Amino acid sequence: MQKLNNPEQLKKIANSLRKVIVEMVHRAQSGHPGGSLSAIDILTVLYYYKLHHDPKNPKWQDRDRFVLSKGHCTPAIYAILAELGYFPKEELLGYRKINALLQGHTSIHIHGIEMSAGSLGQGLSYGNGIAFAARLDKKDYKVYVMIGDGETQEGQVWEAAQTAGVHKLDNMVVLLDRNKIQNDWFVEKTKSIEPIADKWKAFNWHVIEIDGHDVKQIMKALDDANNPAIVNGKPCVIIAQTVKGKGVSFMENNPDFHGKAPNDAEFKQAMEELNKLG
Amino acid sequence: MPEMIATRDGFGKALLNLGRENKLVVNLEADLGKSTKSILFAKEFPDRTINFGISEQDMITTAAGLAYSGKIPFASTFAIFTERAFEQIRNSVARVNLNVKIVGSHSGLLTGDDGDSAQCIEDLSVYRSLPNMVVLSPADAVETEKATYAMAEHVGPMYLRTGREKIPVLFDANYKFELGKGVLLRDGKDVTLFATGPLVSIALDAAKLLEQEKIYARVINIHTIKPIDKDLIIKAATETKAIVTAEDHNTIGGLGSAVSEVLTEYALAPLERVGVKDRFGESGKPAELYKKYGLTAEEIVKHAKKAIARKRV
Incomplete structure (x- = not known):
């Protein structure tokens, strides 16, 4: 696929996808807008700038794999996949509806989705499985796994981090969406995960810390994660500091919009704000 | 031996x-x-x-x-x-x-x-x-x-x-394993013993004990618990009209339940379940545990007689 490397253009795409996210959740009157909006800049740069993939050939053997472990953030990934042509945009209208393609949580029956997720903590183990398969098959594709920060409270994440660290899975890149809010409340006040960077370092990972809404920083982090001279045979985690609900004032840093849809008035305001972003 | x-x-x-x-x-x-x-x-x-x-x-x-x-x-x-x-x-x-x-x-x-x-x-x-x-x-x-x-x-x-x-060891190298199919090990007309795992050889022992009392038991090895061999169970229920299941497992949810589901839906016959009766085990030698928890040929015989006594005339 043709790759984009113009930061302004990438930011523009991300902001237009923000509108698609809010529309999907509003239309379905359910879904998870907060973590979708925090992740969308990272995902946009990943898909448009870095990932080796082909929307017309979703099972291309040499493609890079992206696993969305925080599988509730379907509005973000579906918005991107539809925009890229993995499936018709009309499918977005059926999001979370019966007999429709787009399930509430990711499903491998959808072109471009590599894992049926939904239960947190499992995506890194699953991604490791794909990374082990690449090693056995002597393939050089990369495996990217996006996890949430609340998700790292799951013990299995650390089992998997240890596995990747011990086996030096340097074809593995974790994207940690550090948006600081989980379902009920703030991560820090629920069960603090700090010092998060030190934890990954202790598990033998190369750690990169960035602002997850700064496109240039995301581009550089993804380049570095692919640079053997930088990761030095280790798996790499990009800890991206983000804002939950980024782009919609009343959703930003608001635990209420982890898994709640905007009502009609809120939707109108949200779209007005997002339109101003361009 | x-x-x-x-x-x-x-x-x-x-x-x-x-x-x-x-x-x-x-x-x-x-x-x-x-x-x-x-x-x-x-x-x-x-x-x-x-x-x-x-x-x-x-x-x-x-x-x-x-x-x-x-x-x-x-x-x-x-x-x-x-x-x-x-x-x-x-x-x-x-x-x-x-x-x-x-x-x-x-x-x-x-x-x-x-x-x-x-x-x-x-x-x-x-x-x-x-x-x-x-x-x-x-x-x-x-x-x-x-x-x-x-x-x-x-x-x-x-x-x-x-x-x-x-x-x-019950089978020789020529044995053909067929997924989802029960294996008839011994034919009989009075009662069918469905067994799985280590209880299969014990069920065969039970059939020999029953034969001494002129009770002829059919013994079927169920190696595939799911999908269960529905046809074989219906046939056994229709022909022998009394069923026993035997397993080294809780009597809730395993072979006994799987057979029971087929019987109640397709071919009603009295069923007696041999297994671990909804309790946890303890340390001990396997043979001692099997005796204490009722996973023996004698226990299967007892259950077979109960099932036969409950037959519909």
Whole structure:
């Protein structure tokens, strides 16, 4: 696929996808807008700038794999996949509806989705499985796994981090969406995960810390994660500091919009704000 | 005396052979390879073995990723510790219908003196309740070996139950394993004994005891708990009109329940269930435990007579 490397253009795409996210959740009157909006800049740069993939050939053997472990953030990934042509945009209208393609949580029956997720903590183990398969098959594709920060409270994440660290899975890149809010409340006040960077370092990972809404920083982090001279045979985690609900004032840093849809008035305001972003 | 071999040895042998024949087979273990016998594969194929240490949830979900990538992962540990990853098996394996082979050794009271934390008496029940799952519970080492080969052929999630203690070998090398089909071991007209795992040879002993009293028992080995051989159960219920099930498992949820579901829906016949009666075990020698918990030929005889007495005239 043709790759984009113009930061302004990438930011523009991300902001237009923000509108698609809010529309999907509003239309379905359910879904998870907060973590979708925090992740969308990272995902946009990943898909448009870095990932080796082909929307017309979703099972291309040499493609890079992206696993969305925080599988509730379907509005973000579906918005991107539809925009890229993995499936018709009309499918977005059926999001979370019966007999429709787009399930509430990711499903491998959808072109471009590599894992049926939904239960947190499992995506890194699953991604490791794909990374082990690449090693056995002597393939050089990369495996990217996006996890949430609340998700790292799951013990299995650390089992998997240890596995990747011990086996030096340097074809593995974790994207940690550090948006600081989980379902009920703030991560820090629920069960603090700090010092998060030190934890990954202790598990033998190369750690990169960035602002997850700064496109240039995301581009550089993804380049570095692919640079053997930088990761030095280790798996790499990009800890991206983000804002939950980024782009919609009343959703930003608001635990209420982890898994709640905007009502009609809120939707109108949200779209007005997002339109101003361009 | 028949030859005595543990079913886990049948698995270990088969996994090694599969490794030699099929490069797609990958061995996943969790620090119990010496016990499950996957160590035979691990020694010959270290590059296709991943030892997770003591982290079963990670092992099972990594197996899902490998299966998604076209490999045939066999993930083995004690039966009870596969359940540590039950939700992973439910959500990342069965729900997605991925080709993951889960092997649980040290099942049932047969596990013996390790005691009740290790004696898994509910695995058949929990895995049977998952859509897409095939659940296997072979009767001897030969059948376990053949079942393991069948697992590599069949595409989809499967659970294989093996045991620690040596038990009699019932089948010879020519035995043909057919997934989903019960095996008639002895014919009879008065009552049918459906047995699985180590209880199969005990059911055969029970049939001999019954014959001394001129009661002729049919004995059927059910190695596939799911999908259950419905036709064979209906036939037995229709022809012998009295049924006994026998298993080293809770009487709730395993073979007894699977047979009961078929009987109540298709061919009503009195059913008596031999098994662990909804209680946990304790330390002891397997034979002592089988005696104390009622997993004996004598107990099967008693249940057979009860079932016959309840026959509808």
